[in-house]
Amino acid sequence: MPKRAREEDAEERPSKRAAHLDRLSCLSDELLLRILSYLPTSSLTRCQRLSHRLYVLGGDPQVWKSAYYNRFVRPRAARIPGIREKDPASNSLFFSSKASKWLEDEALVKQGRETNWKRQYKIRHNWSTGSCNVSELQVAQRTPTQQRFLVQLHEGIAVTVDDFCGLQAWSLRSKRGRIASISLQSSTHYKAFPTALAIDTQGSSKTTMTVIVGFTNGRYSVYELQVVSGIFKLTYADAGPTSSSVEAIAYSHPFLVALRRRDTCCVANRLSIYSFSADAATDAGAGKPAVGDSPKLIASFRSDNVWPPTSLSLRTSAQSILVSIAYSQPTILAGWSVGLQELRLTPEGVITDSRLASAVGQDFTPLALTSPQPFLSSSRETLLRASTHPSLSPSIPTSMSYTHPYLLASHPDNTLMFYLVTSTSENLSISQGTRLWGHTSSVSGAHVGGRGKAVSVSSYGEDLRVWELEGGMSSTASKRRLAAGGKSVQVRPEKKTDAGILGADLLSTAISIGDGGLGCALEGWNDGVALTKGLVGFDDEKVVVLREKKPGSRELVVYDFT
Numbered sequence: 001m002p003k004r005a006r007e008e009d010a011e012e013r014p015s016k017r018a019a020h021l022d023r024l025s026c027l028s029d030e031l032l033l034r035i036l037s038y039l040p041t042s043s044l045t046r047c048q049r050l051s052h053r054l055y056v057l058g059g060d061p062q063v064w065k066s067a068y069y070n071r072f073v074r075p076r077a078a079r080i081p082g083i084r085e086k087d088p089a090s091n092s093l094f095f096s097s098k099a100s101k102w103l104e105d106e107a108l109v110k111q112g113r114e115t116n117w118k119r120q121y122k123i124r125h126n127w128s129t130g131s132c133n134v135s136e137l138q139v140a141q142r143t144p145t146q147q148r149f150l151v152q153l154h155e156g157i158a159v160t161v162d163d164f165c166g167l168q169a170w171s172l173r174s175k176r177g178r179i180a181s182i183s184l185q186s187s188t189h190y191k192a193f194p195t196a197l198a199i200d201t202q203g204s205s206k207t208t209m210t211v212i213v214g215f216t217n218g219r220y221s222v223y224e225l226q227v228v229s230g231i232f233k234l235t236y237a238d239a240g241p242t243s244s245s246v247e248a249i250a251y252s253h254p255f256l257v258a259l260r261r262r263d264t265c266c267v268a269n270r271l272s273i274y275s276f277s278a279d280a281a282t283d284a285g286a287g288k289p290a291v292g293d294s295p296k297l298i299a300s301f302r303s304d305n306v307w308p309p310t311s312l313s314l315r316t317s318a319q320s321i322l323v324s325i326a327y328s329q330p331t332i333l334a335g336w337s338v339g340l341q342e343l344r345l346t347p348e349g350v351i352t353d354s355r356l357a358s359a360v361g362q363d364f365t366p367l368a369l370t371s372p373q374p375f376l377s378s379s380r381e382t383l384l385r386a387s388t389h390p391s392l393s394p395s396i397p398t399s400m401s402y403t404h405p406y407l408l409a410s411h412p413d414n415t416l417m418f419y420l421v422t423s424t425s426e427n428l429s430i431s432q433g434t435r436l437w438g439h440t441s442s443v444s445g446a447h448v449g450g451r452g453k454a455v456s457v458s459s460y461g462e463d464l465r466v467w468e469l470e471g472g473m474s475s476t477a478s479k480r481r482l483a484a485g486g487k488s489v490q491v492r493p494e495k496k497t498d499a500g501i502l503g504a505d506l507l508s509t510a511i512s513i514g515d516g517g518l519g520c521a522l523e524g525w526n527d528g529v530a531l532t533k534g535l536v537g538f539d540d541e542k543v544v545v546l547r548e549k550k551p552g553s554r555e556l557v558v559y560d561f562t
Helices: 029-036 040-048 053-058 061-079 103-109 118-129 378-386 474-483 503-513 518-528
Strands: 131-140 150-154 157-162 165-171 177-182 194-199 208-215 218-224 231-237 243-254 255-262 270-276 295-304 307-316 321-331 335-345 350-359 398-405 406-410 416-423 428-430 434-436 443-448 452-458 464-468 488-490 531-538 540-552 553-560
Touching: 040 157, 061 118, 061 398, 103 443, 103 474, 118 131, 118 488, 131 157, 131 165, 150 194, 150 531, 150 540, 157 194, 157 208, 165 208, 194 243, 208 243, 208 464, 218 243, 218 255, 243 307, 255 307, 255 321, 270 321, 295 335, 295 503, 321 398, 335 416, 335 428, 350 428, 406 443, 464 503, 518 540
Parallel strands: 307 398, 398 443, 443 531
Antiparallel strands: 131 553, 150 157, 157 165, 165 177, 194 208, 208 218, 218 231, 243 255, 255 270, 270 295, 307 321, 321 335, 335 350, 398 406, 406 416, 416 428, 416 434, 443 452, 452 464, 464 488, 531 540, 540 553
8 A cells, every 4th residue: 555645734743752841950969959858758769760860869868867857856856845945046946967956866966977867767767657577587496385485685686595595696687597505504503494684785785795694593694795706605603592583684784783582472572783893704714704703782672562573774873873673563452553663872882862652642542341342253343443543453464664754564454554754853753554555465565665665565466566655644635645546556567477367267277177166266276376475675676576386486576667
């Protein structure tokens, strides 16, 4: 077919791609950075995909530093009483490279430190939305189930201890796995099980870490982890026999605090404070502590009303030592509350101050015993009495965490109790408890950090929640929002569990294989669901939870927010 001739008078067809004038390329880098600083972070990341120049300018540290401050630091500074300046012309709450107040984020702007502000912004954004990657690290396969398995997390390294596997260190960074291990038999003269584990977070560095283990015989051992070489070094082993087991332990060089409990009693009744000499050394050739390395006992206290669970805190300075003990407190026929004791000592062990506080004030009186409810069981009566005071719970806490001024206790009734501690030079007080809702099963563990960020985990399933407790007690509306779970985010990991089925599907599978009725079916369901042994802890990037899928098989579930 012949080609159609083109008409000479036909109009020219328009170009498919209209010519656009590039007005950005002619601008200087300074002007482009100014423009990019006004964009939201979602648009800023899209602009980085357009060209190599915009990719470099869009990742400028000052742009992301300003975005980090305006979203995470400035709103928090406005919530804290006393931070906002009375002078409206003050720019302390607006971003400035030198004049801005960074609060606890001051370490990020410390002189001489290079901070990846885009990465820091991404981590905080993932925390606020509950977005993370989840992975599993098996740490024990045939551990006897009756023994305690303890874990602590610090700077991307998880330290685990039990009598069967000994003391181990696991890297949770890009290359994950065990980096060091040592048997516990070298530090105990007779059979004892580990009951407490602590890490010196202040004195540790990226290359060395100090670890303390407490045992059922009341003794404790101090180890030094050399991260690069992958070696645990025993620096001290306590040899003093005692009839009490170590309930909790805390260490901040050169001071160590141990809370011991008698085997025949439910209360922890002995608090001991030790001081190590600065030149303590270990005979590396013999593998035993050198003579003369024993710490000095500078103070010892006895108490008959400190009930577990407890939370031990140790803060040191050049002038004083501040020891804080948060503990469960029973009330007669009225439920459970919390108490707190602060001890202030000089470095020589002289007590300068000792104060007690309770969430239930001295003016509280339980329901009169002269008018009992004859048709209520003892448990129903306890629940009724506990409901008369907001700081009481009918059940003993499953865990407790205290980081001044936040005190958090978890309970088996799917709730948490949040208390605010006020410590001044004149008095020590605990606010009335606020009950936090949001979990769908028993809360097995909770941990709170210094900025009011807390993490709680349930006993079964994947119910992990992140709480923002700061400012939650500032007003009645904030209290209501906090209690209803409005200031918490449920963590939703991107990876599913190995079983591939959860909830109703897993229950249906258990029923289909169970031939002894509903009871056997529920037993099969409990065997398949991962049992959470309690929250281990978290840092700025990760949350670690200890779980047991099979009897004796334990694994660390790592929630990575990077």
